[in-house]
Amino acid sequence: MKIVFILVEPAVPENVGAAARALKTMGFSELRLVNPCDYLSVDARKLAHASNDILENASVYRTLEEALYDIDFAFATSARERWIKLDIIDSHELPVFIEEKGDTINNIAVVFGREESGLTNHEINLCQRVTTIPLKTKYPSLNLAQSVMVYAYILSGITLNLNDSAKADTTQSFRALAKKVDAVMRSIDLGPDKLIYGRLMERISELGEQDIKLLHSITTELIQKLNR
Structure with a gap:
């Protein structure tokens, strides 16, 4: 299992440097940046300290969609409730x-x-889902680098536990299932512009391993019948 951290349009070089340091201290190595500031500046390197390799190896993308090209499941971090995703x-x-x-x-x-x-x-x-850090007060809030540190710390245990696991069967992956569900919904005129589409995608994101594989079988049968 691989966990990557993506920063969208970070404006402060020091925040990127501090985020890189947070990742390295928790055992992570992959940082992706979308339209970043000068993340290789002297100020960024100072905050990165002994984590300049994370900065230098960071991948840069024009859009978040491009940065998610190989991702099976993405968590959007947010300090505020949004109407798009009802369950946080x-x-x-x-x-x-x-x-x-x-x-x-x-x-x-x-x-x-x-x-x-x-x-x-x-x-x-x-x-696929929105996540937030529960805070005791609304102000002051955590800055970008602090938020990265919290998530890196929380996820470091699961990364260590699953690093040696076998690579997932991509034909049975959540990503493949989402594509199948998308195809079925579009075929019955319930595409992304319909509210039920978003709610269904959110619901399947809650499924566990066995239910995901079961739904794979069901959607495969549905697609075959719809294509006849």
């Missing part, structure tokens, strides 16, 4: 949530938004 997962619940998916997810992303405005609704909609 607390950060400390992520390990159990991920473990229940078994080998149906192999590549996971945790997506962080802009320092000032966070993620757009469109960007949140590109992810």
Whole structure:
């Protein structure tokens, strides 16, 4: 299992450097950046300290959609409730949530938004679920690097536990299932522009490993019948 961290349009080099340091201390190595600031600046390197390799090896993308090209399951982080995703997962619940998916997810992303405005609704909609860090007060909030540190710490245990697991069968992955469900919904004129489409996609994101594989069988039969 691979967990990557994606920062969308970070504006402060020091935040990127501190985020890289947080990732390395928790055993992670892959950082992806979408339209970033000068993340290789002196200020960023100072905060990265002994984690400059994370900065130098970071992949840069033009859009979040491009950064998610190989991701099976993405979590959008948000400090605010959004109408697009009605169910929000607390950060400390992520390990159990991920473990229940078994080998149906192999590549996971945790997506962080802009320092000032966070993620757009469109960007949140590109992810499967929204997660938030429960805080005792609404202000002050955590900054970008602090949020990365919290998620890296929470997820470090599951990464260590599952690093040696066999690579998931992509034909039975959650990502493949989502594509099948999308095909079925579009074929009956219930595409992404319909509210029920979003709710269904959210519901299947809650399924565990066995239910995901069961739904694979059902959707395969449906697609075959619809194509006759």
